[in-house]
Every structure is written in structure tokens, then in C-alpha cells.
Amino acid sequence: MPAALTMQRVRTDIDPFEPFALSQAIALGDWLFVSGQAALDAQGRVVAAGDFVRQAECAFANLQQVLQAGGASLDDVVKVTLFLTDMGHFPDVVELRRRYFRAPYPADSIVEVRALALPELMFEIEAIAVRGAGAAKTTG
Numbered sequence: 001m002p003a004a005l006t007m008q009r010v011r012t013d014i015d016p017f018e019p020f021a022l023s024q025a026i027a028l029g030d031w032l033f034v035s036g037q038a039a040l041d042a043q044g045r046v047v048a049a050g051d052f053v054r055q056a057e058c059a060f061a062n063l064q065q066v067l068q069a070g071g072a073s074l075d076d077v078v079k080v081t082l083f084l085t086d087m088g089h090f091p092d093v094v095e096l097r098r099r100y101f102r103a104p105y106p107a108d109s110i111v112e113v114r115a116l117a118l119p120e121l122m123f124e125i126e127a128i129a130v131r132g133a134g135a136a137k138t139t140g
Helices: 052-069 087-100
Strands: 007-010 025-028 031-038 077-084 107-112 123-130
Touching: 025 052, 031 052, 052 087, 052 123, 077 087, 087 107
Parallel strands: 077 107
Antiparallel strands: 007 025, 025 031, 031 123, 077 123
16 A cells, blocks of 8 residues: 555544544545544543533534544535434534535435434534545535
């Protein structure tokens, strides 16, 4: 594999995923593959149990931190997958996407799931980003 395509682990200063044998993200060339981010603080404790919007805001903040650790930003995100425990929050998700992303918005899949990793979690977001893609965004 060429040096430019060497897999590299991306992590923040405090990595709450360390005990679970997974990476916060993997960089491969300019691509970043970010693991699902949820409403967890730096110690892995659930934030805002029972409050969907606050949990989603925390998950987006965690996503931003991991992207930054990998040399990217939300503008570089090309694909997200959103996991909700209740699709009734879909209107909230639309508003959150408008707040955190800009046109052209990332490709998106949204899935209702019975449960996430911890019973109190209501929202999770995983992402694929291409470093530098945000600079090339158009409104097309």
C-alpha cells in the first residue's frame, strides 16, 4: 500500500473509546472514517439523558472534535449515517443538519434502531469526511 494510503488511528486527547477496542476514526489518505459519536462526555458518561436535542448537540460536538483531531471539519463531511431510537425526532434531525452542515449537504442515511450502545442514548452519528473537501464546496 502506498505511504499516502497508510491507515492511521485518529484520536482526541481523551479517548473514551479506548476501553472498547475501537478507534474514534481512521484516516486513509485524505479520507476520514469516523466511528459513531453519541452524547458521551470525555469519561464516557451519558450526557442529557432523556433530552434528544441536547444529546444530538453533544454528539455533533464530539464529531467536530474527532474531525478536528483528524485535520478536518464538518465542512469536509461527505456522508453521515444517523441512528435514532425514535423516528419521531426526524424534524429535530432536519433542523440539526441545517445548523451543523451547509449546502451541498452531506449524503445521509437515517435509521431507527431499537437501542444504542447504552440504554440512555437516543442519537448517534457516524461520518465519512475528505480532508479539504469543504474548500471545494459549491451550492450545487
